[in-house]
Amino acid sequence: MAWFRLASSPRSAPLRARLLAAGLRDADARTPEASTEGAPGVVVLAEPSALGGPVWPPGGSGRVLVAALPGVRVDPWGLLARGAADVVHLDGDDDLAPVLERLTRWEAVDRLVTSGEVTATSVGTSTRWRDFLRELVEVARFSRSPVLLTGETGVGKEVAARLVHRLDPRRSGGDLVLVDCTTVVPTLAGSEFFGHERGAFTGATAAHEGAFARADGGTLFLDEVGELPTGLQAALLRVVQEGTYQTVGGTHRRRTDFRLVAATHRDLQADGFRADLYHRLAASHLHVPPLRARREDVVPLFRYFLAEQCADGRAPDVVPEVAAALEEREFPGNVRELRQVAARVAARHVGEGPVTPGDLPPEDRPVGSTDGSPDPADRWERGLEGAVRDALRAGVGLKELKARTADVATRAALDIAGGSGAAAHLLGVSRRALDYRTAALERDHAARSTDPSSEASS
Structure with missing residues (x-):
């Protein structure tokens, strides 16, 4: 159920009553039912200063709408940068x-x-x-537009295309027709897409339905569309625009109605792809994230692929050491590479116990320190990444991140080394540079301690 947050003001009480009557939950109420976890919600601004920090409440992970009451001026782009999904201006307190x-x-x-x-x-x-x-779900279910899926090789663009087809409410039993554009032979491309009539060319002993006919009432998925020959790009554009085509050797145009989904790992705009066709395909452009951008999903995906290999469809647990090794791996081949790792592990794993380090083939094992303890370089990088992720979620930008990181490093070096000379050596800077930064930190601390608003902002 959706929630709302409403800043306290003379205009708040009637509006709160209307929001509650509409079935929304007050996120600031101190009750278990007021939880915002995973649910969408709205933050209503009665005045610009009512919102500080990120727009989502603690623990929230759903999309957040910021609604400004009449007379309240806000910076929508700044609010979007701080985590809002959308910003609207209300025409009245009861709108x-x-x-x-x-x-x-x-x-x-x-x-x-x-x-x-x-x-x-x-x-x-x-x-x-x-x-x-x-x-993806919003585009698939609530629009009729073509979809362009971009992303690295192996990220799951075909899975995404199948979801678009499955969720499209206009399709009543139509097929998903997949054409791999890397295998299209230019001399036979016309027949592959348009189909041909019997006797249309030498060897055409029977009529053949092309991809446009087979996809009628369904979805046409062009995988690696960037490899489509230039001549076919123009022909495809006409079919998309007019919804008609003519078979090779045919005498009249036929109608077809399909949803077009295309995928590529290339930058089509930089690779000489037809601009007019690109803009047709990119009516809805979705970028499928690489596996390294969603490390929390690595182990669940690994177990999902293991289950595919098991006769009973159940995947064994994974010991923490193996889980850590998988999460730290870069996986340049993305989900496809992870699937292959799972297949190799499944061939080595025995019994109903968890996957252990020995189940990983030698080529899939991380390079660790000689005494078996984690590499300190790996530890600090993982810790830094976690801290940066937390800071970004809290609305901290790159400029502030850089300044805060330098401050933290300075304090840590002084604490570890016990003196400014040794601390400067640890940081790789001159003693003078360290003294300058330390003095700046002390001035900043003194200024904040005397600022009346510092307690509220800390």
């Missing part, structure tokens, strides 16, 4: 239509994202993957 319409859509999208229809083939609960699925 809830823009709020309720968006929340209704978001709740419908979230129900689909967590439905068996989606989770059966889409594994992952990381923030990056969840946000991608929300975009």
Whole structure:
């Protein structure tokens, strides 16, 4: 159920009553039912200063709408940068239509994202993957537009295309027709897409249905569309625009109605692809995130692929050491590479116990220190990444991150080394530079301690 937050003001009480009557939960109420975890919500601004820090409440992970009451001026782009999904201006204190319409859509999208229809083939609960699925589900279910899926090799673009087909409400039993554009032979491309009549050319002993006919009433998925020959790009554009085509050797045009989904790992705009066709394909452009951007999903995906290899469909648990090794791996081949690792592990794993370090083939094992303890370099990088992720979620930008990191490093070096000379050596800077930074830190601390507002902001 959607939630709301409302800053205290003379205008708040009637509006709070209307929001409660509309079925929204007060996120600031001190009750278990007020939890915002995973649910979409709205933050209503009665005055610009009512909102400080990130727009989502603690523990929240759903999309957030910021609604400004009449007379309240806000910077929508700044709010979006701080985590808002959208910003609307209300025409009156009792104008809830823009709020309720968006929340209704978001709740419908979230129900689909967590439905068996989606989770059966889409594994992952990381923030990056969840946000991608929300975009995909909304485009697939609530639009008629073509979809362009971009991303590195092996990230799961075909899985995403199948989801678009499955969720498209206009399709009543139509097929998903997949054409791998890397295998299209230029001399036979016309027949592959348009089909041909019997006797249309030498060897055409029977009529053949092309991809446009087979996809009628369904979805045409062009994998690696960047490899499509230039001549076919122009022909495809005409079919997409007009919804008609003519078979090779045919005498009249036929109608076809399909949803077009295309995928590529290339930058089409930089690779000489037809600009007019690109803009048609990219009516809805979704970027499938690489596996390294969703490390929390690595182990669940690994177990999902292990289950595919097991006769009973159940995957064994994974000991922490193996889980850590998988999460730290870069996986340049993305999900496809992880699937192959799972297949190799399944061939070595015996019994019903968990996957242990020895189940990983030698080529899949991490390079550790000689005494078996974790590499300190790996430890600090993992810790830094975790801290940066937390800071970004809290609305800290790159400029502030750099300054804060330098401050923390200075204090840590002084603490570890016990003196400024040794600390400067640890940091790789001159003694003078360290003294300058230390003095700046002390001035900043003194200024904050004398600022009356410092307690409220700390």
